[in-house]
Amino acid sequence: MSRLNLLEETRYEKLPVTVFPDSTAASNSVAARIAALIRDKQSRGEKTVLGLATGATPVKVYKELIRLHKVEGLSFKNVVTFNLDEYFPMQPDAEQSYVTFMKQQLFDHVDIDPANIHIPDGTLAEEDVAQFCINYEQKINSYGGLDLQILGIGRTGHIGFNEPGSAPNSGTRLVTLDDLTRRDASRDFGGKENVPTKAITMGVGTIFKAREIILMAWNLKKASIIKKAVEGSVSSEVPATYLQLSDKVEFILDQDAAAELTRFDTPWLVRDCVWDIQLIKKAVVWLSKTTGKPILKLTEEDYNNNGMAQLATEKGPVYNINIDIFNKLQHTITGWPGGKPNADDSQRPERKDPAKKRSIIFSPHPDDDVISMGGTFIRLADQGHEVHVAYQTSGNTAVWDDDVLRFMEFAIDFNKAQGIDTTTLENTYRESREFIGKKLPNQPDQIAIRDVKGLIRKGEAIAGARFAGLPDENIHFQNLPFYDRQKTNSNVSFEDDIQQTVELLRKVKPHQVFAAGDFADPHGTHKVCFDVILAALQRLKGTEEWVDDCWLWLYRGAWHEFEIHEIQMAVPLSPQEVMRKRLAIYKHQSQKDLPVFPGDDAREFWVRAEQRTAETARAYDELGLAEYEAIEAFVRWEF
Structure with missing residues (x-):
């Protein structure tokens, strides 16, 4: 592409943006630039001063830097680092501290001198923070300033913890965190109420002094804020827009994060x-x-x-x-999600044969099936298809601790009423109650507590699937191992998850597979579950004849919907079907009113589901198509 054409294509963009196919390629490119800087400075006997970020965004950069150190001999002995921020108050050995994060993700794996590592101190008395911040700035200046500052971006548009309202000349200081920032961090802390309300952060002015600034962003969750940061007006409401005022900045994005920029959207x-x-x-x-x-x-x-x-x-x-x-x-609209028998299917989203299909709905959590496609679920069963549902994870994380005690108390009282000895159960109850009373934020549950939480959600899922019309033998609980393993180990293998899914698919031999394609799920479970299904189908393709006639349909859940132009099958629901779907969602009582992890949408799940499908129906209507009460949408995935 010529320079003139590039300028035309990016004319809405107010700063340099480079887009990579995926976050791995982008991260490796950033790591290579850091390595080149370090080697260049080392060749001249100079120190490299890096401003570092935390969070999910730079993890692959640090992983590649570790590889470069171990495999290609990149030395960090002459590297000095200053981290952007730290929660306040925060103990350095806490699981959520950025000291712990940096050690685990980088420092413990390279040859950096600990004396050259600088991270804001979350253990200070609040009256001592102001002087610490002055000293932090002076320390950066004593090294001649930052050679390179890497940044992520929060959904509020914050850089570091410079939240909306931050001034462009702000220095290192104590700040109050935005509510959305705290909600985004809630999973790491076991709930928003445990997330600190304050943090120490480098200021926007401090960041601006760096000789080079790279802001990185990955995935669709960041697309909307990236558009504002790159194409919007400079505003304190989106602090990242201040970067438009610098001639030393570059945004490094993957395709998903860039999706809403004008040249792509x-x-x-x-x-x-x-x-x-x-x-x-x-x-x-x-x-x-x-x-x-x-x-x-x-x-x-x-x-x-x-x-x-x-x-x-x-x-x-x-x-x-x-x-x-x-x-x-x-032609995307159909009342026959399993295909209409004895009909011309040349312009229908699903084939007519076989007239009675085997369908399996994979539900990452025990309620995604009815929340996301409950109307279609019920329709498939009503139309006589052999429908199976597979709950991929136990969902035990999303159950309140007091529900565990309530169910244990019920079990004790019930067994006593039946004349059954409850000694073991009472001992487990006492241990569980004691553990819950002393439980730290985000501390993994004891096995017994985890089991009870899983059983609570299992019972609700069975009730919901039965209401949708399924016999018990078609209700499958996979309880994929990755779900609990990831709570204590971020580097997990998915081989047993894939193999278990392969065996279930072999057993059912479906003509249709429905899977969650809502990768904006804030916890990441949906994406992992989809990858497991896709890997299983790819292994079976070419070895099992039925796979050649198996179609994979993606649905989206309560987080967001497919765009109208993406939809390949739209299943309209009548008012009565919307009510049946609502009743199926109601079976999930532990998720009613206020779930443990509601995301940043205050609506209950059934309300989100109804309003989301009503909005899809309204969009079709506004385009001039038929008016329906609600529409559930699907996209076919070619695997």
Whole structure:
């Protein structure tokens, strides 16, 4: 691409942005730049002064730096580091401290001099913090300032812990954390109430003094804030926008984090496009929403006035484009998610044969099935298909501790009423109650407590699946081992998870597999569960004949929905079916009212589910298609 074309394509971007295919490639590139800087400075007998970040974003960078040290001899003896921030108060040996994080992720694996490591002190008395911050700034200056500062970005737009409202010339200081920042950290602390309300952070002004600044961001969860940071106006409401004022900064993104930038999201606004059908569909849906007109009322003037003249010229007349896209969207709608028997299926999302299919719904947590696709679940069962559901994890993390004691007390009283000895159960109850009374934030549960939490969710899932119409023999609990292993070890193998999934698929031999494609799940479980399913299907492909006739459909849960142009199967629900779905969700009583990890959406799960599917139906209606009470959406994954 010529420089002129690149400038045109990125004209909405107010700072340099480099996009990599994935976070691994991006992280390796950043690590290579750090290594080159270290080696260059070492060759001149100088120290390299690095500003380091914590959180999930830089983990792969640190992993590659460790590899470069161990395999390629990169030395850190002349490296001096200053970390951006630390929670306050915070003990350095706490699991959630950034001292612990940096040791585990980098420092314990390279030859850096401990005297050259600087991290804000979370153990200070609050009255001593101001002087510490002054000394921290002076220490950075004593080394001649930062050669390179790496940054992540929070969903509030914070860099370091410079939350909305931070000044562009701010220095190292004690700050109060934004509520969204604390919610995002809640899983590490076992609940938002345990997350510190304050932190010590380098200021925006301190960051600006670095001779080079790299901000990194990965995955779709960061896409919306990246768009604001890169293309929005400079504002204290999004502190990362201050970086637009620097000529030393570069944003390093993966494709998902860059997805909402204009050149990727609406490329027709910045360049000529190669118009395949998917891009045409996206553009026409966008134009309909932008103009507030149904698709069939869009005119040539609408196309020309909204950056789509090239499409009108190459593929027009525009009314033909409108009709084609309208029909394609119309053909996604079906009341037969298992295929309509004895019907022409050439323009239907699912094939008609076999008339009665074997379908398996994989649910990462014990309620994702009914929350995300409960109406379709019930419809498949009502239409006579052999439906199975597989609950991939126990979901035991998301149960309140007092529910454990309540269920244990019930078991003791019930056994006593039956004349059964309760000595062992009472001992377990006392041990559990004592443990819960002294439990530290994010401390792994005892096995007995974990088992009770899992059984609570298992009982709820059985009730929900039975309500949807499944016989007990079609309800499967995988309890994949990675779920509990990851609580104590971040480097886990998924081989036994994959093998267990392979065996279940071999047993069912499904024509349809439904899997959670909602990778915005804040806990990451959905993505792991999907990867396990995909790996299992790929192993079976070519060895089992039924796999060649197996279709993989993705659904999304309570976190967000597919975009209209992405949807390949839209299952409309009547008001009565919406109510049946709600009742199925109600079976999950431990998740009712206030779940342990609600995310940053205050609505109950059943409310989210209903409003999400109603919004999808409304979007179809506004495009000029039929008006439904609700629509559940699916995308087919080619594996």
